[in-house]
Amino acid sequence: MIKNRQTKVSSILVLVFGLILFYVGTDGFTAYTAESARVTKLIEDQPEFPDVTFEDSEGRTYSISEFKGKYVFITFIYTGCTTICIQLEENMSQVYDLIPSEYLGKDIVFLSISFDPARDDPATLDKYKDLFKSDGETWRMARIPEQAQLDTLLKKFGVIVIPDGNGNFAHNSAFYLVDQQGALVDVMDFTKVTEAADKLVNIMEADKEE
Amino acid sequence: MTQFLFGLFLLIGLMLPPVANLMESVMIVHMHMQMPMLVIAGFLMARIFQQRFPQFFAKYNQNGVPGILLFIIIIAYWMLPRTMDEALTVQSVEIFKFISLPFLAGVPLRDSWKKLSKPAKNNIITLFTVMFLGMGWLYIQSNAQLCNNYLVIDQIILGWGFITMAICMVIYLIYVFAVDPSQYE
Numbered sequence: 091m092i093k094n095r096q097t098k099v100s101s102i103l104v105l106v107f108g109l110i111l112f113y114v115g116t117d118g119f120t121a122y123t124a125e126s127a128r129v130t131k132l133i134e135d136q137p138e139f140p141d142v143t144f145e146d147s148e149g150r151t152y153s154i155s156e157f158k159g160k161y162v163f164i165t166f167i168y169t170g171c172t173t174i175c176i177q178l179e180e181n182m183s184q185v186y187d188l189i190p191s192e193y194l195g196k197d198i199v200f201l202s203i204s205f206d207p208a209r210d211d212p213a214t215l216d217k218y219k220d221l222f223k224s225d226g227e228t229w230r231m232a233r234i235p236e237q238a239q240l241d242t243l244l245k246k247f248g249v250i251v252i253p254d255g256n257g258n259f260a261h262n263s264a265f266y267l268v269d270q271q272g273a274l275v276d277v278m279d280f281t282k283v284t285e286a287a288d289k290l291v292n293i294m295e296a297d298k299e300e
Numbered sequence: 301m302t303q304f305l306f307g308l309f310l311l312i313g314l315m316l317p318p319v320a321n322l323m324e325s326v327m328i329v330h331m332h333m334q335m336p337m338l339v340i341a342g343f344l345m346a347r348i349f350q351q352r353f354p355q356f357f358a359k360y361n362q363n364g365v366p367g368i369l370l371f372i373i374i375i376a377y378w379m380l381p382r383t384m385d386e387a388l389t390v391q392s393v394e395i396f397k398f399i400s401l402p403f404l405a406g407v408p409l410r411d412s413w414k415k416l417s418k419p420a421k422n423n424i425i426t427l428f429t430v431m432f433l434g435m436g437w438l439y440i441q442s443n444a445q446l447c448n449n450y451l452v453i454d455q456i457i458l459g460w461g462f463i464t465m466a467i468c469m470v471i472y473l474i475y476v477f478a479v480d481p482s483q484y485e
Contacts, residue, residue, distance in 0.1 A: 115383060
């Protein structure tokens with residue numbers, strides 16, 4: 091009888107251990123993939139946008155301070171991508187259309203950053219931007235010519251890019267929102283267009299009232 | 301003793317950085333070769349623990365239930381897409397993998413399996429069949445990248461790997477239910 095009790099105790103211990111293991115391993119049963127864990131952590135940490143030099147589709151060069159005082163809505167892409175980026179940019183363009191034009195360019199700027207600087211020169215970006223009716227001003231497309239700077243940014247914002255050996259890249263996708271001071275404040279699901287647009291409009295309106 | 305040494309060498313071999321890196325570079329090898337081999341390493345080493353601490357196993361794993369529960373928990377944990385990813389990016393998770401799979405899954409499996417009744421064994425296999433089918437479905441149908449370190453195509457291959465294993469277990473279960481060995485003796 092006593093032996094049975096010990097086995098019962100160890101069963102319970104094992105179950106408690108399992109519960110703790112899963113609780114810790116999934117951040118309290120919320121993040122089952124590394125991607126969701128990454129997003130939770132980013133929103134908590136709010137990293138600063140690092141000092142990088144952009145070169146946009148019109149050949150202009152500037153740093154993130156170009157957008158000081160404005161929100162920046164960011165995606166990471168490469169123009170040679172035939173799958174997810176197209177969907178990502180398509181969704182970005184839908185968000186763009188949902189934002190009242192009074193805010194565009196004044197309170198918020200859309201920015202698509204290429205992580206394939208070798209191929210995405212200004213001319214290529216210029217052609218690519220027309221596909222999504224980006225105007226190159228309130229929605230800009232830019233590359234970061236300096237690989238070291240690009241890597242810093244990708245690392246800071248948790249963008250994982252794996253070249254697949256055929257000139258393509260596998261990468262995680264999301265909408266990133268950087269605030270007026272250049273801090274990352276939100277990472278949004280790029281498949282939820284209206285949700286993202288509503289969020290942006292709410293932020294703009296709240297800022298206006300202040 | 302020889303078994304223990306085999307298990308130990310297997311574990312050490314798997315832990316060598318070049319071997320580990322190579323196996324982890326392919327998703328399905330990581331999940332369906334490296335991880336089971338770690339369990340096997342523990343399974344081989346278990347004998348010596350059973351001989352050294354017979355009291356402990358007899359007392360705390362009398363009917364085999366706690367051990368098999370621990371085995372199921374550890375295996376289920378390593379099936380999460382996140383743990384696979386973090387084993388590659390977070391050092392402590394990788395170390396935990398090399399400890400938990402042999403010692404918290406392999407060792408209890410060996411001690412528990414013999415103690416379980418036949419229906420209990422079949423239930424465990426059924427449970428894993430269902431889990432494997434579920435994981436297979438998850439990895440195949442998901443268009444999104446579940447693991448940041450692997451390509452979607454690797455993910456689909458892994459999904460089919462799960463389904464294949466599940467099919468094998470189903471065949472075994474059908475055999476167990478349909479064939480009565482005593483008729484052939």
